[in-house]
Amino acid sequence: MRFLIIFGYALLAGLPLGWLVLTSLKPVAATTSTSLLMWPGIDFIPTLAAYGDLFTGDFPRYLGSSVVIAVTSTIATVLLGTACAYGFSRFPLAGSKDWLFFILSTRFMPPLAVVAPVLVMYRMLDLPNTHLGLIILYTAFNLSLAVWLMKGFIDDIPRAFEEAALVDGYTRWQAFWRVIVPQARTGMAVTAVFCLISAWNEYGFAMTLNHVHAVTVPVWFAGLQGNVQGVPWPTIAGGVLVFVSPIIVFTVLVRKHLLRGVTFGTVKG
């Protein structure tokens, strides 16, 4: 029974991906056919032309922008979020509950609602069409998530560890880096996955702010659909596959931490 459910779900989840793989291998004409062309070599002749087009064109540049923006903003978010969460977790801040609520409230509004003011502000600061602009934006948006996630994780790390480091001769800051951060790795990995996915896939702001320079992959995909020579479906499919693979690889790499997320939090270690 359990097997059936898992199998059914895997099929459902895998089907679109499978179809993308097929599409990326088809000649352009085959993608707009009204009949179901399923079998490479029988229904159509598989070709890697789409991937050739992809990597000889501008795609690598867009991918580069996406990588720079997503990775930098993720690192910034996780570091800031962890430091901030540590502060909330360990020090008696005046009105800390209100501050936490305020931080969370930055997520209440749909991000697109603030596109216009952000655009105006960014224009004044010359930030549109730069990597930095989107990095700042994504960091700001994801920070609330990072602070809340990390606070939970850091609350679970007993104070005795950093107190031990303090009496062992370390400063508070050193204790944070040498004792807290290594133990918060699980939480940081989880937070990083969420931030990376969100920054990697973001479309609304990227489309509004960066359409000349530092264009990210999702924006480029969208642009292709208005192509005068017809939509290049195999190229889009190939691009999508290339685009999702880093996320899958990263998630697999930190899988150990994601699964361990539930097993820590005892002083006895």
Place this chain on the structure above:
Amino acid sequence: MTFLALNAVAKTYADGTIAVHGVDLAVDEGEFVVLLGPSGCGKTTTLRMVAGLERATGGSIQLAGKIVTDLPPSQRDVGFVFQFYALYPHLTVRDNLAFPLEAVGVPWRERAVRVNEVAAAVGVTELLSALPRQLSGGDQQRVSLARALIRRPRLWLMDEPLGTLDAAVRASLGAFIHEQQRRHRVTTLFVTHDQEEAMQLADRVVVMEAGRIRQVGTPTAIHDAPRSRFVAHFVGSPGMNFIPATRTAQGLCLADGRHLMIHNAASTDVLGPVIVGVRPQWLQVSTDESEKVGLVATVVLDEYQGDHRLLHADAEGLRLVARIPATQRHALGARVILVPHAEGIRLFDPHSGAAL
């Protein structure tokens, strides 16, 4: 020579709770002092203020002639042993031990030598490559002791280090701490709620209650000459029995007209109601109805302890415990007479609870 001095050290939390009311204490160099008291009495808070983990809200702390009240823990040169070991879970035992040395910039070659040295001293040499979670509780606490030792601090602070260990490990580790402390003559402040532990280890015991020091003295003084009912009851297992009586010119008179003890009051004694305190080992249990002095009671419980028995008896609502030889048997419900030994009698003020 006083090595550690607490002058009116107090702690009031932000919410107004007073954990420690102005504590004064002087500890000599090389002395083993145990802070003893029930949970919530402020003993751990006091210890943490000495370590610098908690900021004193009043008074001053002097360590080796220097005021350290506002110094961070890292500048106080103390070794701290935590109740739950607090070994860094991501580091091996070796790295845990080297961690304090790294903080003070000991070169790694010397670090390795000292780690091996201290590991051998506490008997964890074979465990150096293990992670803390692979160790038993006792071994973790050994490593934790070694970590507190390795920097050769001038002061050891221990927060119930034996509290979570099982009996056998507790006994051996307790003896080990004692031995290490005697060997290195490190001034030690040790917190516990276990009075037996305090008696075994301490040069001097500091009994605390409700954020105040109730009595400071050698284990013998604390046990034999408690200055208040609280100390008398808290120290000893089980604690002292208390019997309300009246001091007359002829002796101690009970409510039913019997005498608990017959003697002539000294001319300086104030006559009137008193609380008589008798430790269980000073209560003799007699079945001889012709006994003139003593408290008439009914046996309610007989606890066999191996080398002795604890006989619980009820004297009209007053519960008393006597420590008797294991061979002496009394049936439940039997009428007995509890006769205190003159040497074991302590008198307390019925109102203030202070020793008379």
